[in-house]
Amino acid sequence: MMDVVLTIDVESYTGDYEKEVFAAGLGLDFIVQACRRHKTVGTFFVETLGATRWGRGPVTGIVAALNAAGQDVQLHLHPVVARIEGFEDHEDVLCHRDLATQRMLIARGLEELRACGATNVVAFRAGDLGANEDTLRAMRDAGLMVSANRDLDQKSSIRSRLNEHFPVRNDLARRDGFLDVPVTALRSAVPMLDGPYRHLEISAVGLGELRDGLERLAAAGYACAGILTHPGEFFRHVKGRAVPIVKNCRRLEGLLDFVAGRRDMRMASVAEVAGRAEVPAVSPPEVRANLVWSLVRVAEQAEDRLRGWL
Numbered sequence: 369m370m371d372v373v374l375t376i377d378v379e380s381y382t383g384d385y386e387k388e389v390f391a392a393g394l395g396l397d398f399i400v401q402a403c404r405r406h407k408t409v410g411t412f413f414v415e416t417l418g419a420t421r422w423g424r425g426p427v428t429g430i431v432a433a434l435n436a437a438g439q440d441v442q443l444h445l446h447p448v449v450a451r452i453e454g455f456e457d458h459e460d461v462l463c464h465r466d467l468a469t470q471r472m473l474i475a476r477g478l479e480e481l482r483a484c485g486a487t488n489v490v491a492f493r494a495g496d497l498g499a500n501e502d503t504l505r506a507m508r509d510a511g512l513m514v515s516a517n518r519d520l521d522q523k524s525s526i527r528s529r530l531n532e533h534f535p536v537r538n539d540l541a542r543r544d545g546f547l548d549v550p551v552t553a554l555r556s557a558v559p560m561l562d563g564p565y566r567h568l569e570i571s572a573v574g575l576g577e578l579r580d581g582l583e584r585l586a587a588a589g590y591a592c593a594g595i596l597t598h599p600g601e602f603f604r605h606v607k608g609r610a611v612p613i614v615k616n617c618r619r620l621e622g623l624l625d626f627v628a629g630r631r632d633m634r635m636a637s638v639a640e641v642a643g644r645a646e647v648p649a650v651s652p653p654e655v656r657a658n659l660v661w662s663l664v665r666v667a668e669q670a671e672d673r674l675r676g677w678l
């Protein structure tokens with residue numbers, strides 16, 4: 369039985385959470401409602417250094433909504449938005465900072481998340497997955513032993529540094545007491561366009577590709593398939609108004625429908641996966657994306673881009 373983990377990174381870069389996260393119900397709330405309709409728990413990695421700059425109000429509202437919906441809330445950090453005395457950041461790459469700074473940021477971020485109402489924080493994802501060995505050390509000091517920082521798709525996740533630091537690639541892996549839940553990547557079917565790997569992000573793979581990929585991952589014996597998304601993948605602003613990105617909304621609904629109808633996979637949160645014992649001992653075989661479905665997605669993206677211009 370393969371666990372399918374939906375991870376949602378929730379963040380603001382400007383302090384305008386309405387514009388970046390809520391979008392009149394088309395962002396965060398759309399995802400929460402989709403999970404609710406499918407009786408599914410997603411894992412929301414909530415950025416909290418923003419609370420040091422813009423106050424705890426917005427993050428408290430986000431955590432309250434997620435708690436009320438029974439969703440999984442975990443920690444996410446973008447150093448660039450922090451306003452902390454004696455600290456300044458312009459790069460927004462956590463793993464570029466020394467251990468002491470990473471320790472300070474993770475401890476402070478966790479303190480903010482708890483102060484904003486989160487109660488079961490066990491996992492951490494760095495902004496852009498920019499985590500390294502020092503990040504794991506800083507996580508250990510903060511008591512966070514679940515990481516979600518690996519991604520073989522180096523075209524999308526150029527900051528990911530931990531792929532080679534766990535004994536198993538592209539699936540659940542344990543090391544030194546840590547568990548890492550990766551964003552799963554498929555071998556690309558169109559490497560000229562996509563690079564060698566295509567990761568499972570809602571805005572990056574078509575529904576056909578996603579369904580076919582999950583089926584192949586389960587058949588290949590994967591313990592877990594990690595999927596990435598953000599509230600901002602489901603809307604865009606047109607003339608000051610938020611409108612849904614219908615193709616991505618359909619992908620999320622289609623994904624949840626698909627998994628619900630399968631006997632060889634089930635939706636699970638990061639916290640649930642962390643509570644389970646079975647982790648593969650060796651890397652599972654790589655799974656290739658389906659060429660026809662990849663081309664369908666390429667056409668779909670082109671059509672969507674065209675609509676955006678018109």
Ligand SMILES: [Zn+2]
Nearest residue numbers: 377379495496
């Ligand atoms: Zn992020």
